[in-house]
Amino acid sequence: MHPLLILILTFVLLEFAVSSVLSWLNSKWMTHPVPEVLKGLYDEEKYRKQQEYMRTNKRVGWIERLVTLAITLVVLIPGVLGWLDNLCAEWSHSLLLQLLIFFGIYVVASAIISLPFSYYDTFVIEERFGFNKTTKTTFWLDTLKSLLLTLVLGAMLLSVIYLLYSYLGQSFWIWATLVCAIFILFFSLFYSNLIVPLFNKQKPLEKGELREAIEKAAGEMGFSIKKIYVIDGSKHSTKANAYFTGFGKKKRVVLFDTLIEQLSTEEIVAVLAHELGHNKHRDTIKNTVMSIVMVAVNLFVFSLLVDNPELSHALGGKRDHSFALSLIAFSLLFTPIDLILDPIINGVSRRGEYGADAFAAKHGHGEALISGLKKLSANTLSNLTPHPAVVWMSYSHPTLAQRITALLNV
Ligand SMILES: [Zn+2]
The missing domain is CATH 3.30.2010.10 (Metalloproteases ("zincins"), catalytic domain)
Incomplete structure (x- = not known):
């Protein structure tokens, strides 16, 4: 087995291990006593329902992670992606077209794999707990629309990045960052006009x-x-x-x-x-700048690796240079960095949430915010006792108990 593939598989397993440990810790914490500030949020029957909701989600989460891991291993170990890349090379002489066909197949296959899980989540779990309002027609239309949207936007962005790479070589990352930044800014400005109407009125x-x-x-x-x-x-x-x-x-x-x-x-x-607090503190702008910096870092590291033939070989590619295989190998190799960045990004986000809450409280809306958050939390059967490690790693918002405690102390 190619040494780089062994490294990639190690990272895949590492990510699986981390998410499994977090899920396990969270379920251990389920029986923890409800924090003092949240006493009375659920009556006994509703709390039982909440615990059942968590258990169901945990079970399905496990199955989903295991299936995804199994498919990833079955695809990576025998070099299925390399085989697909060779096939794309036979289908077309244009390198750009080969890349687009590869990613088209990749995106559609990923969508098909995740489909049964989102279907089950919507029509079995959410339905059973009284949350679902989606009709079957809406579900299929939404799935189709988001797939088409991913394919169209992905193809546009990928084509530009690839063309920059083929004309500029390794320094393409600077221009590619600029293109991505324009893309991100454009969609933050026009998200409400262009994307939302596709799914909602x-x-x-x-x-x-x-x-x-x-x-x-x-x-x-x-x-x-x-x-x-x-x-x-x-x-x-x-x-x-x-x-x-x-x-x-x-x-x-x-x-x-x-x-x-x-x-x-x-x-x-x-x-x-609270939302105006975000605006006052310029959180939207800070987040946008942060995403652009992240894109720049990603593209820069990718530019250092893109010409290395070992990236393609590791995934079973026959050619020395396959932009598609390099990109996938790179994203898999980036997993541990994501594991480090996630808690940092979520930590910054949680700080922003505290700030926005404090802004609301300072303007006399603290009490109403507490009762509003409590209602929203109870209505969604949210987990009142998440494990601190899970919060640290993956919560973009502080827990309800943390928010209320902070609001009471503004
Ligand atoms: Zn917020």
Whole structure:
């Protein structure tokens, strides 16, 4: 076996081990006593339901991880990707077309593998616990649309990156970063106009008590927001949410219809105050800059490895240079770096969440935010006692208990 393939397999197994240990730790922690600030959030029957929901998700999570691992090993060890790469080379003389065919097959195959899990999650688990609102038609249409979107956007981006590489050689990463940065900025600006309408309907929040309350509270916090939209989250799930998107003139607040249904006016205003806190602290801009820096680091490291024939050989490629195989080998070799970066990125994100909560509390919305978060948490049967290591590694938000404790101490 190629030594580099052994290294790649070690990383694949390492990632599997880390995620399995985290899942195991979390299930060990399930029986931990509920934190004092959350007492009474669930009654006994609802808590039983919550525990059952967690156990079901854990079991399915295990099966999914095992199946994914098995498929990864079956694909990597005999060199299936190398075989596919050779096949693409026979089908077309254009190197760019070979690359696009390879990734087209790769993306479609990955989508087919994950399909049974998302189907089971939506129509068995979420259905059983009363969360699912997605019809079969919506599910299939959404799956098809997101697959097409991935294929079209992926092909565009990949073509540009490949052409830059073929003209500039190793220094392509600088221009490729610039292209990716434009791509990221474009989609942060136009996400609401271009992507959201493919999956949801959104309309401006109607005049009335809620709109007036939001505009008044925003004014008191020094904001003037006119673009407040309601999105039909209820088309997919009963789970509620709200978010802030875009920069400058494109800035808009989006409330799920389910959020409006489940929370009182004061609580919605408090959730909005939290979102305005993010805006005040420029969290959206910071996140965008962080993603661009990450892309730059990735592309730079990739540029150092791309011409090394061993990357292709490790995956069973016959040719010395296959951009597709190099890219996949690189992404697998990058796994341990991701394992290090995840807790850092999530740590930064959690700090931003505390900051946004504190902003809401300082403007007098602390109490309403606590009751709003409690309702949302109870309605989604969220885990009240996640293991600290899981929080550290993978939580983009602090736990409910941590947020309430911090809010009480602002
Ligand atoms: Zn937030």
